[in-house]
Amino acid sequence: xxxxxxxxxxxxxxxxxxxxxxxxxxxxxxxxxxxxxxxxxxxxxxxxxxxxxxxxxxxxxxxxxxxxxxxxxxxxxxxxxxxxxxxxxxxxxxxxxxxxxxxxxxxxxxxxxxxxxxxxxxxxxxxxxxxxxxxxxxxxxxxxxxxxxxxxxxxxxxxxxxxxxxxxxxxxxxxxxxxxxxxxxxxxxxxxxxxxxxxxxxxxxxxxxxxxxxxxxxxxxxxxxxxxxxxxxxxxxxxxxxxxxxxxxxxxxxxxxxxxxxxxxxxxxxxxxxxxxxxxxxxxxxxxxxxxxxxxxxxxxxxxxxxxxxxxxxxxxxxxxxxxxxxxxxxxxxxxxxxxxxxxxxxxxxxxxxxxxxxxxxxxxxxxxxxxxxxxxxxxxxxxxxxxxxxxxx
Amino acid sequence: xxxxxxxxxxxxxxxxxxxxxxxxxxxxxxxxxxxxxxxxxxxxxxxxxxxxxxxxxxxxxxxxxxxxxxxxxxxxxxxxxxxxxxxxxxxxxxxxxxxxxxxxxxxxxxxxxxxxxxxxxxxxxxxxxxxxxxxxxxxxxxxxxxxxxx
Numbered sequence: 016x017x018x019x020x021x022x023x024x025x026x027x028x029x030x031x032x033x034x035x036x037x038x039x040x041x042x043x044x045x046x047x048x049x050x051x052x053x054x055x056x057x058x059x060x061x062x063x064x065x066x067x068x069x070x071x072x073x074x075x076x077x078x079x080x081x082x083x084x085x086x087x088x089x090x091x092x093x094x095x096x097x098x099x100x101x102x103x104x105x106x107x108x109x110x111x112x113x114x115x116x117x118x119x120x121x122x123x124x125x126x127x128x129x130x131x132x133x134x135x136x137x138x139x140x141x142x143x144x145x146x147x148x149x150x151x152x153x154x155x156x157x158x159x160x161x162x163x164x165x166x167x168x169x170x171x172x173x174x175x176x177x178x179x180x181x182x183x184x185x186x187x188x189x190x191x192x193x194x195x196x197x198x199x200x201x202x203x204x205x206x207x208x209x210x211x212x213x214x215x216x217x218x219x220x221x222x223x224x225x226x227x228x229x230x231x232x233x234x235x236x237x238x239x240x241x242x243x244x245x246x247x248x249x250x251x252x253x254x255x256x257x258x259x260x261x262x263x264x265x266x267x268x269x270x271x272x273x274x275x276x277x278x279x280x281x282x283x284x285x286x287x288x289x290x291x292x293x294x295x296x297x298x299x300x301x302x303x304x305x306x307x308x309x310x311x312x313x314x315x316x317x318x319x320x321x322x323x324x325x326x327x328x329x330x331x332x333x334x335x336x337x338x339x340x341x342x343x344x345x346x347x348x349x350x351x352x353x354x355x356x357x358x359x360x361x362x363x364x365x366x367x368x369x370x371x372x373x374x375x376x377x378x379x380x381x382x383x384x385x386x387x388x389x390x391x392x393x394x395x396x397x398x399x400x401x402x403x404x405x406x407x408x409x
Numbered sequence: 410x411x412x413x414x415x416x417x418x419x420x421x422x423x424x425x426x427x428x429x430x431x432x433x434x435x436x437x438x439x440x441x442x443x444x445x446x447x448x449x450x451x452x453x454x455x456x457x458x459x460x461x462x463x464x465x466x467x468x469x470x471x472x473x474x475x476x477x478x479x480x481x482x483x484x485x486x487x488x489x490x491x492x493x494x495x496x497x498x499x500x501x502x503x504x505x506x507x508x509x510x511x512x513x514x515x516x517x518x519x520x521x522x523x524x525x526x527x528x529x530x531x532x533x534x535x536x537x538x539x540x541x542x543x544x545x546x547x548x549x550x551x552x553x554x555x556x557x558x559x
Binding site: 151152153154155156157158159160161162163164165166169172173174176177180221222223224225226227270275276277279280283 | 423516
């Protein structure tokens with residue numbers, strides 16, 4: 016453990032979420048109301064008066080505004096807010112980093128990390144970051160959209176193909192990631208897709224961007240989720256056993272940019288998180304062998320296979336065989352996305368993975384891993400900065 | 410040119426690029442059948458997509474530089490084209506290929522593009538040789554696309 020990073024300087028004391036809906040289903044409620052529902056539930060979970068929340072941390076250009084949330088919560092001491100600059104859906108580790116720093120430095124006492132999403136714009140059909148079909152494209156999309164690289168799946172599929180060409184990864188491997196998510200969702204009452212799928216159903220699902228099929232893709236959904244972060248001292252007076260945040264990282268690879276074609280050869284067929292992994296493990300004095308449960312951002316199945324490699328659970332190129340062995344199933348040596356993830360539970364850009372990490376460490380997951388003491392979150396393929404979060408049980 | 414039976418496999422319904430000082434030279438070169446890339450005036454590294462600064466030496470000074478227009482397919486995808494597929498059982502697919510370009514300095518330069526004469530998944534593979542085949546955009550501008558080298 017290095018002396019320069021203060022481990023366990025903040026902990027998660029409350030988790031909550033709103034109702035979940037299909038795309039647009041909750042639009043009438045509005046993103047702010049969903050966020051408030053999630054924050055109220057997280058506060059009840061923590062045994063905290065919502066008026067005491069004095070900090071707000073978000074990412075992915077969240078449309079709610081902390082000033083409005085603070086008024087509706089009756090926050091008496093609004094004194095911190097931060098939004099991760101860039102990173103889009105990869106930004107959750109940055110949002111937790113901001114909350115961690117705010118709490119550790121005394122900038123705020125109780126910071127809520129919240130994500131509220133109403134998919135009015137159909138992210139799955141967007142031409143570029145936040146740009147709907149038919150809208151004017153920004154300058155930065157001039158090198159993708161005119162050539163038809165105009166779907167989020169288009170960001171992943173070229174990396175998936177390259178991974179297949181370099182390492183012999185197959186669509187059977189991708190199918191296993193989806194099968195695992197569905198299988199875990201069966202036991203999760205909050206999940207949307209609670210029926211198991213077969214390899215054949217995966218292969219026969221509609222082509223989206225070959226080699227990516229429909230059952231390789233996450234859903235589009237509405238909802239909000241929140242976690243409340245405070246100092247270890249304050250946590251002692253709250254309702255739940257605190258889950259310490261052992262460490263965070265928000266590094267990305269050199270020349271990664273927005274995960275396009277310009278990344279370096281050695282990191283192209285990856286999620287771009289090998290440096291983030293190295294930093295998180297170094298800061299916390301841990302390694303892949305210390306992780307009991309992994310929660311990986313699974314917008315598309317190939318990214319999970321690359322995450323396994325980037326976070327050191329297998330050598331680069333062996334993520335496919337790793338999943339083929341059943342290792343990511345809840346009976347395997349590294350249970351992954353025990354809640355069903357973006358593929359099967361709900362798509363809220365990573366925060367529901369963090370909720371599941373907390374449930375695992377509290378021992379209350381619907382797919383509880385016996386004796387789970389550490390849980391890792393890793394963001395997926397996307398714009399920099401992404402990163403990782405390591406939680407553990409005290 | 411854009412029809413199912415046309416000679417070019419290009420996605421339908423896609424908007425043209427936004428023309429700006431940082432990219433106009435390349436669309437203009439493609440209108441004349443050339444492939445021009447940004448090249449750093451300080452260290453000579455080529456880069457794409459266009460950026461204000463050099464990833465290698467941080468210089469903000471750059472110029473357009475003509476490259477041979479040959480390359481190899483680094484990776485590719487096939488996407489169903491709903492507008493051209495109509496009621497057919499098998500959707501019409503368009504491709505997006507990342508082509509690694511020949512004759513560049515620095516970290517290999519790749520470009521997202523279409524291989525105009527590839528229609529079927531068997532028509533493309535990683536490592537395949539391709540050559541520039543520009544598609545006119547009007548006003549003397551063009552899109553740098555590619556064709557397979559037999």
